[in-house]
Amino acid sequence: MKRLAFVLFAAVAAVAACLVACSGSSAPSPPPGSAPPGANGAAPTYFGEIEPILHERCTRCHQPNNLAPFSLVTADDVIPKAKWIAAAVADGQMPPMPATAEDGCPPIDDPRVMPQAERDLVKRWVDTGAALGDPKPVREPPSPYGVLGAPTHTFENPFTYDAPSSGDDDYRCFVIEHGLPAPLGVSAVGVQPGNARMVHHATVYVVPPEGAGALRKLDADDPRPGYSCFGGVGVSQAVAAGFWVPGMTAVAPPRPGLGGWLVPNWPMVVQIHYNFANGRGSDRSSIIAWQSPQIVSEIPGSLILGDWTITLPPGEKRIVRDVMGDIVSNAQAANLGQVKEGLIYAAWAHQHLLGKSFRMDLVHVDGSSQCLLHIPKWNFHWQGIYRFKDPIEAKVGERVKVTCEWDNSVEGQPFVDGKRQPPRLVTYGEGTADEMCIGTLAVMNR
């Protein structure tokens, strides 16, 4: 069952295609030969140089009613926080972008990748007195969903979930009947979390008619809203279609025509992993979808490579494990730990709270290797799929290696209710206090 769950989870990444990392446009660049704005001469101003940078790099999250705790949309929002902003930008804390493009790792296509010149400019602006410059009308912030824009479809969860009074984690599945009269080709499917403080991650599955009866029975047999589920959704025919993890807002395929289908009489089910470390409350998360602008002609392939045998002894400072998978000839041959040949265009990493670093490499036939994804400082709160600027060719005979590092020492422990937890034996598992090591790649045809 677990194995199956992860095969399905692999398909998620494939259909989801590309998450927050894919959204957004690239920063406006100065004409060749010209000095960067504010680089010399006049001090930079908010309306001159800083506002465009903040709207490119920050306001997708820092806008009202969104992921970040405060807005940076207007001058009135920004000026009182100027020093704070400069500090967060200078030390690399903001924008949150855990993956590095150093050491030969592929450049990532995401507005959260902030060039050093822009960081320097923000610092210079604050150091020279954070001048306003000539006022301009307030700008609209970019869509929090990135290039996809607002979802074209929202499928409301009919139920509100109330957290139980005890237990650290809960897995709950909600059946959502989309009621579509005809097949809908989608670029992406996602989840709009109702209460992101409680939603650890959420996965959307579609269930073909032969599994729909069993699905509805599971729902009907559980007296509370939805039904209890762990690992998968309890119906073997379910096919993963999209997901949400913290730090991930939207999903965009790298080329039109890549995506999946929502089909009449295939109900959807969203499996939500709740974790109550940040408090208990109510949640009503919906399924969202983006209709494909073009007919969907290709469903991407995926690799899901993980270590299901993790054992982390208490007190140990540095534990490193790696697993290998093969590139195979086609999607039919692809199985757990394998991926079809083609163009790798996105990568996703998953560990839990004790994770320290994560790396995925493509190992060529001659034994040399090439970095696919490197997260030197794992941060559980900032996950997501990273889309590459240029897809990477993967051929039969090559292998993929996933390397995870953990810290299970006294200092490596998470805080719960403000108290650092004592180290304990940690093994593989889906609870937030267990550990995982999973690398996923999304692959399209050449």
Ligand code: HEC
């Ligand atoms: C992907 C979403 C996202 C982007 C993009 C982003 N932020 Fe944030 N920011 C957050 C969240 C969420 C927090 C709350 C603290 C946390 O979770 O790390 C935060 C916190 C902050 C803080 C407070 C840091 C502290 O010391 O607690 C500052 C300052 C900040 N952001 C500035 C910026 C600036 C400036 C940019 C752009 C250059 C930016 N952020 C881009 C999501 C984002």
